[in-house]
Amino acid sequence: MTNPQNQEKSSCCSxxxxxxxxxxxxxxxxxxxxxxxTATSSVTLQNRLDHVRAxxxxxxxxxxxxxxxxxxxxxxxxxxxxxxxxxxxSFDALRSAVAGVxxxxxxxxxxxINVWCAAGKGTFGTDELVRRIESTGLPGIxxxxxxxxxxxxxxxxxxxxxxxxxxxxVVYGPVRAADLPEYLRNGTATPAMRKVQFPLRDRxxxxxxxxxxxxxxxxxxxxxxxxxxxxxxxxxxxAAVVAGTVLFPALLPFIPTHDFSTKxxxxxxxxxxxxxxxxxxxxxxxxxxxxxxxxxxxLIIPAVTAYLALNFTGCTTFASRSGVKKEIFRYVPVMACMxxxxxxxxxxxxxxxxxxxx
Amino acid sequence: MFDSYTENTLRYNQERCIxxxxxxxxxxxxxxxxxxxxxxxxxxxxxxxxGACALNCPVQAISVESGVGCAWAMISAALRxxxxxxxxxxxxxxxxxxxxxxxxxxxxxxxx
Numbered sequence: 001m002t003n004p005q006n007q008e009k010s011s012c013c014s015x016x017x018x019x020x021x022x023x024x025x026x027x028x029x030x031x032x033x034x035x036x037x038t039a040t041s042s043v044t045l046q047n048r049l050d051h052v053r054a055x056x057x058x059x060x061x062x063x064x065x066x067x068x069x070x071x072x073x074x075x076x077x078x079x080x081x082x083x084x085x086x087x088x089x090s091f092d093a094l095r096s097a098v099a100g101v102x103x104x105x106x107x108x109x110x111x112x113i114n115v116w117c118a119a120g121k122g123t124f125g126t127d128e129l130v131r132r133i134e135s136t137g138l139p140g141i142x143x144x145x146x147x148x149x150x151x152x153x154x155x156x157x158x159x160x161x162x163x164x165x166x167x168x169x170v171v172y173g174p175v176r177a178a179d180l181p182e183y184l185r186n187g188t189a190t191p192a193m194r195k196v197q198f199p200l201r202d203r204x205x206x207x208x209x210x211x212x213x214x215x216x217x218x219x220x221x222x223x224x225x226x227x228x229x230x231x232x233x234x235x236x237x238x239a240a241v242v243a244g245t246v247l248f249p250a251l252l253p254f255i256p257t258h259d260f261s262t263k264x265x266x267x268x269x270x271x272x273x274x275x276x277x278x279x280x281x282x283x284x285x286x287x288x289x290x291x292x293x294x295x296x297x298x299l300i301i302p303a304v305t306a307y308l309a310l311n312f313t314g315c316t317t318f319a320s321r322s323g324v325k326k327e328i329f330r331y332v333p334v335m336a337c338m339x340x341x342x343x344x345x346x347x348x349x350x351x352x353x354x355x356x357x358x
Numbered sequence: 359m360f361d362s363y364t365e366n367t368l369r370y371n372q373e374r375c376i377x378x379x380x381x382x383x384x385x386x387x388x389x390x391x392x393x394x395x396x397x398x399x400x401x402x403x404x405x406x407x408x409g410a411c412a413l414n415c416p417v418q419a420i421s422v423e424s425g426v427g428c429a430w431a432m433i434s435a436a437l438r439x440x441x442x443x444x445x446x447x448x449x450x451x452x453x454x455x456x457x458x459x460x461x462x463x464x465x466x467x468x469x470x
Contacts, residue, residue, distance in 0.1 A: 120408065120426040154384035154410035155424065172383050189383070196386035258361035260429075314428030318387065320407040321425035321432075323363035325442060328432060330362065 036141070039070040041099035043092055050088050057209040063088040067109035069136035070095075073102035077143040080184070082173070083129065083153065085110040085118050094150075097177035101184065106147065108132050119156030126161045133166045148173045151194060198317045203249040206315050210245040214308065228350060236275045240301040243271045244308025249315070260319070261331035264309025268302030275301065289358045292345045299342030303335040310335075367423035368405040372396050374419035381411035381420060 054063045065086045072095060081104040084094045091107060108128045110118035118124035133139070133147070149157060151172045159170035174183050174193035183189050218241040226234035248255075248267055255263040279293035310327060313319035352358045368389070375396035382390045382397060387404040390397045390411060397419075409424025425443060432442045 117426070119410075120424075151384060152386065154414055155408040156413075158413045159380070160414075160416045175386055191388065194383065194386065195388055258363060262360050311430045314426065314430055316427075318404070318406050319427035319429075320363060320366050320405060321423070321427045321443070322366045322407060324427040324429050324432060326362035328429060328436075328442075332433070 035068075036104075036136070037066070037068055037070040039072050039091075039095050039105060041072060041095050043096050047088070047092055051092070054089055055205060055208055057212050061112045064112040065091045065107050067107045067132065069132075069138065069141070070105040070107060071103075072098060072105060073100070075102040075104050077141065079103050079142065081106055081138065081142060081147045082180075083108060083132075083147055083149045085113060085115045085124055085153075087112050087114045087118075090114045090150075093177040094180075097180045098184075101181075104138075104142065106132055106136065106138065115150050116152040116155070119153045122156050124153050125156035126158045126165075129157055129162055129170075130165045133162075133168055138168075139166070145169055146171055150177070151175045151189070152196070196317045198252075200250065202317075203252060207246045207249050210249065210308075210312070210315070211242070214241055214245060229346070232275065232278055236272075236297055236301060237304075239271050239275070240268060240304040241308065243267055243301075244305040244312075247271075248305065248309045249312060252312075252316075259323075259327055259331070260309045260313055261306050261327050261335070264306030265302045265331075267309065268305030269298070271305060272298050272301035285358055289349060289352065292349055296342040296345040296349070299338045299345070303338040303342065306331065307335050364403055366403070366405045366407055367421075368399075368402055368407070368411075369421045370397075370399050370402075371419045374417050376417050376419075378416060380414045380416070384410040384414050386410075 050063060053059060065088055067086045079102050082094055082098065083106045084091050086107045086109055091105070094105060106129075108118075108124055109132070110123045110128070113121070113123060115124050129147075129149075138147075139145075145167050146169045148171050152175055154172055157170060162168060162170050172189075173180060174189045175196050176193070179189070179193045183193060218237060221237040222234040225237050244264060244267075248264060251267065252263070255266055257263055257266065275297040276294040279297055280290045282290060282293070285293070310324075310331065313324045313327070349358070370390075377393065377396050379392050379397070382388075382392050386408070387401065387406060389399060389401050389405045391400040392398070405422065406427065407422050407424050409422055412418075412420040412422045412424065423443075436442050
């Protein structure tokens with residue numbers, strides 16, 4: 001998917017139509033190596049549909065903006081320069097946040113990945129920033145030597161190195177693009193602007209893509225279980241996946257314990273209880289079969305939910321690699337043993353049913 | 359027992375600090391706060407090892423083994439026989455990246 005802004009880039013000199021080319025970004029100073037694109041602050045319906053597709057994980061790597069330099073409004077040589085990633089959600093958040101500000105936006109090539117993830121990987125990094133400053137001829141376009149980066153780009157960028165190589169000073173703006181207007185008014189970011197949050201809205205917006213990623217295997221498991229063990233078992237599979245991908249992100253701060261795995265085990269345990277109660281009371285089965293069926297539910301559902309919950313570490317704003325590593329070594333074996341034991345119980349029940357024991 | 363996140367690899371040499379304030383500016387969790395003569399590690403256990411402070415410290419007063427806490431990428435790397443701490447565990451790359459085009463692409467790349 002190509003952002004409409006890309007098309008604007010190719011028609012950069014459309015602003016000459018206004019008969020005031022000298023005031024617009026299209027009056028490229030001599031020495032400028034690349035054309036400057038134009039961007040607007042208005043987010044169109046098409047942009048919003050692109051955001052929805054990105055949130056659903058559709059064409060995941062295709063939500064890109066052409067890297068390069070864009071002008072917003074009618075910037076001049078003293079206008080601020082912002083940097084962003086070439087991911088449509090990042091770029092659109094920035095350009096809409098600075099509506100009414102005449103500025104330049106330097107879009108780095110991050111392979112269609114957002115600022116923070118790209119910074120973690122290094123693609124939103126020192127080398128790319130230096131390369132992009134040079135390739136766009138930014139030193140010949142602005143008089144000042146300052147570029148405003150999103151704060152979450154800091155894990156990839158070394159400001160002393162950028163200064164040394166380009167003589168541009170890197171200034172870190174706020175975490176959230178929405179705070180940019182206040183940041184520009186005050187010239188500084190408050191401590192609150194510098195802190196990353198993970199509110200319910202941010203967690204919920206992640207749930208569709210989380211669910212979509214495991215929907216296919218979950219559907220396959222549900223269908224197989226339907227034919228092998230009935231509709232309740234099929235529903236249990238769906239419940240475990242929904243708990244891990246939807247309920248867990250929504251309830252993350254409210255579930256006791258700090259570790260994702262134990263939180264997942266607790267949530268999965270709660271979800272498993274009604275299924276276990278149902279399986280424990282199926283009338284025609286002998287006691288041992290009822291107990292085995294209930295035990296299977298109590299073992300498998302929490303294990304699946306906990307595994308999905310553990311995988312959510314990559315989506316959060318606070319999980320450290322050291323901590324995640326500890327979690328993996330501590331709890332993945334537990335999850336594997338629980339799931340394995342539950343599956344063995346299920347197989348025993350299946351074989352018993354096949355041979356008419358129950 | 360239920361908190362794997364109490365310790366991390368963040369190390370701070372206060373004697374080297376020139377109190378430039380950059381670590382406070384770039385840390386998204388307020389691990390460092392400005393002090394009178396040097397930065398104060400106010401909440402070291404909140405460090406998520408993103409590495410922003412160390413990378414932007416002009417006098418190398420801070421060190422941290424930075425990385426992305428993406429369980430799926432780490433498990434995936436381990437299953438493929440690679441080092442869990444290798445650079446392949448992180449967003450934005452190709453093979454091994456949780457956001458790479460050849461992976462399951464969890465939403466870690468959509469959140470921020």
